[in-house]
Amino acid sequence: MFEIFSSADAWVALLTLTFLEIVLGIDNIVFIxxxxxxxPAHQQRKATNLGLILAMVQRILLLFGVSFLVGLKEPFYNIETSWFQMGLSWQALILFFGGLFLLYKSTSEIHEKLDAPGVGEENLKAKKITSLQKAIVQIxxxxxxxxxxxxLTAIGMTNGIGNQPGDALILMIxxxxxxxxxMMLFANPIRKFIGKHPSMQxxxxxxxxxxxFMLITEAAHLSHTVVFGQTVGAIPKGYLYFAIAFSLLVEFLNMKLRKQTTKVxxxxxxADN
Incomplete structure (x- = not known):
């Protein structure tokens, strides 16, 4: 069953795939x-760890349904007009509505934080409205x-590895x-760090x-959407991660500058006193 690990290609694929899963999980950690x-404070660690454990179980179940996931890429309905073409698939719809959900959730959270009355009784009450079950469902x-x-990216990377049908599945799991x-090792420190710094939130x-926005664009790309003769292309994820990394670097510099200003x-x- 584990003969695949006698191959150097399998180890390289495993390391690459693990790194890829961690990188792709960064946005998931932010949302969690x-x-x-x-x-409430006593439930935050439990929600983070439970959310990640359920995420692991869910991904393993999805891996066992690989054929189901691959089938989601196939269009089930085509829309063709003089200026608009699209081949709808379940994968594209999931990404589209997921993107809308993120836009709604993020915008409402920003609105709530900017309009918050301050750290007082009303704010603490608003914080406790969200139950653990509701948070887990969102996660x-x-x-x-x-x-x-x-x-689906993992399936593409492990395609053709190993002699047995289940070899690639073992690597992915x-x-x-x-x-x-x-991610469980770093999720709680990241959560605490984000919670302590409003600008980081x-x-x-x-x-x-x-x-x-990227998920919505990717949904349009996977649907082979054409608008007025222009094909909607995918946004390279490298650009997205570079933008996130650059923004974090600028914010860390700002935090350091604020600390130095406070010390001065x-x-x-x-000295005046």
């Missing part, structure tokens, strides 16, 4: 952090949306388990808006 942050829904894309365990929500002000204030 924001969803868990709305819970499972958004993970299902992200899983479709990452698992191990990669998913390892990546989720690694807004930046994370902005990332989700960007990801939501305290020094000047103590």
């Amino acid at each position: 952090s924001i969803a868990a942050d709305k819970l 499972i829904i958004i993970d299902f949306i992200f899983s479709i894309d990452s698992i 191990i990669a998913v388990v390892i990546s989720i365990l690694i 807004l930046l994370a929500l902005s990332f989700l808006i960007l990801i939501g 002000k305290k020094t000047v204030s103590n």
Whole structure:
């Protein structure tokens, strides 16, 4: 069953696939952090860990339904007019509505944070409105949306590896388990860090808006959408991750600058006294 690990190609594929799953899971961690942050403090860690465990179970079940996932790519309805063409598939619809959900969720969260009355009784009450079950349901829904894309990518990467039909499946399951365990190590520190820095919360929500827009664009691309003779292309994920990394770098520099400014002000204030 595990003879595949005698091949160097299998180990390279496993390492690459694990790294890919972690990278593709970053946006999932951001969403889980924001969803868990709305819970009472004693439930936040539980929601984060439980959300990731359920995400792992869900992805493994989806891997066993590989044929089902591949079938989602096939168009079931075609729309053709003089200026618009599209081949609708279930995969495209899942990505489209997932993108809309992220846009709605992120925009409403930003609106709530900007219009919040402050850290008081009303704000604490609003924070506890979201139940653990509701947070878990949101995490499972958004993970299902992200899983479709990452698992189909994994299928493409492991295609042709191993002599047995189940060899590629074993590699994908191990990669998913390892990546989720690694994410569980960092998810709670990331959640706490985002929760402590309001500017980082807004930046994370902005990332989700960007990801939501990318999902909608990818849905149009997978549907082979043509508008006025122009084909809707896919947004390379490398551009997205570069934008996120660059924004994080700028924010870290701003945080360091704010700390230095605060220290200087305290020094000047103590000298005046």
